[in-house]
Amino acid sequence: MQNMKSILPLYVKGKVVKGFGRGSKSLGIPTANYEQSVVDKLPDQLKAGIYFGWAKVGNQGVVEKCCLSLGWNPYFKNQVKSMETHIIHNYQEDFYGSILKVCVAGHIRDEQNFSSIDELKIAIENDIQFTLKELDKPEMLEYKNNNFFMTENGFA
Numbered sequence: 001m002q003n004m005k006s007i008l009p010l011y012v013k014g015k016v017v018k019g020f021g022r023g024s025k026s027l028g029i030p031t032a033n034y035e036q037s038v039v040d041k042l043p044d045q046l047k048a049g050i051y052f053g054w055a056k057v058g059n060q061g062v063v064e065k066c067c068l069s070l071g072w073n074p075y076f077k078n079q080v081k082s083m084e085t086h087i088i089h090n091y092q093e094d095f096y097g098s099i100l101k102v103c104v105a106g107h108i109r110d111e112q113n114f115s116s117i118d119e120l121k122i123a124i125e126n127d128i129q130f131t132l133k134e135l136d137k138p139e140m141l142e143y144k145n146n147n148f149f150m151t152e153n154g155f156a
């Protein structure tokens with residue numbers, strides 16, 4: 001865990017593509033999926049797991065709180081690694097094709113398998129509550145105000 005701490009905060013930038021579509025349909029928790037090339041370029045030190053951080057969609061967007069899942073989503077038995085970001089904001093429209101900037105700020109837990117979709121949903125709802133609290137800490141607000149969200153720079 002110590003190694004992982006040293007890689008955070010990690011700033012990631014990339015295009016949003018269509019995911020499997022399970023996010024909003026069966027979970028009621030929409031997630032933005034990065035295109036595969038972005039996921040493949042993530043540093044190895046960033047282990048699979050559930051994280052919290054900040055996210056911004058496009059140039060005009062506002063920096064919002066988010067939590068994300070990096071890995072293989074054991075519940076859905078994915079074959080490829082994915083990075084799926086749930087932005088804690090009620091967007092009126094999809095934003096496939098947009099550039100999404102994410103600051104991965106902290107680790108929440110490892111990916112888990114669940115015996116039902118309801119258990120997965122409860123776990124994600126707990127992640128959201130944890131995220132909301134953690135991001136109010138002053139050091140986390142600094143990440144939100146990082147130049148990364150103002151400029152065209154960023155990893156990937």
Ligand SMILES: Cc1cc2nc3c(=O)[nH]c(=O)nc-3n(C[C@H](O)[C@H](O)[C@H](O)COP(=O)(O)O)c2cc1C
Binds near residue numbers: 024033127
């Ligand atoms: C905060 C958060 C936590 C998650 N935790 C898990 C988990 O522990 N196990 C798992 O299999 N999937 C987990 N997921 C992944 C969801 O299964 C995934 O986002 C959902 O299937 C939507 O994917 P899709 O829109 O690409 O279909 C998590 C997702 C988020 C946003």
